[in-house]
Amino acid sequence: MNLLPYNPDDTDEIQQLFTRVFSDSEGETEGQVIGNLVYNLMSGTKTQDLYGFVAIENEIIIGSIFFSPLTFKSKDNAFLLSPVAIDTSHQGKGIGQKLINYGINHLKEKGVELIFTYGDPMFYSKVGFSLISEKTIKAPHALTHPEGWLGQSLVDDEIKPITGTSYCVNAFNKSEYW
Known part of the structure; x- marks a missing residue:
């Protein structure tokens, strides 16, 4: 298996991966929603504002993740990890964690x-994320499940509070995703 930055030429294959994986786990409607989100993220986000990575096995993309800016007035250098998909037949093998x-x-x-x-x-704690209170860092929209708001610092042992609102890229700027 190879881990690589994604290639924009693979947009269709990546969108299909997310659609298939989320359809398998959450139902066809959710699969379409997440597939469209990924397409909008890849096609509507400036290249310098999007980091995507893929896991490839036998020349087939079996996993993909994306990071996009989460901005604050304070100019802290932060990114949002979302979404993540690992092909259903390859789940449970640690590929998501490696990616x-x-x-x-x-x-x-x-x-x-x-x-x-x-x-x-439970999943994200395996790769260093921990619960973040919205009093510490406010999400871009009201959270349906506050227990799922997670973060990690890449420079300190703890995340220091940031006052004010956070802003996400356009593709995520819909309350239905939060």
């Missing part, structure tokens, strides 16, 4: 200080 760690190391080399995500605490 996330690969991406985090890449962002760390680029000087990124903070990474946040909104998801399953």
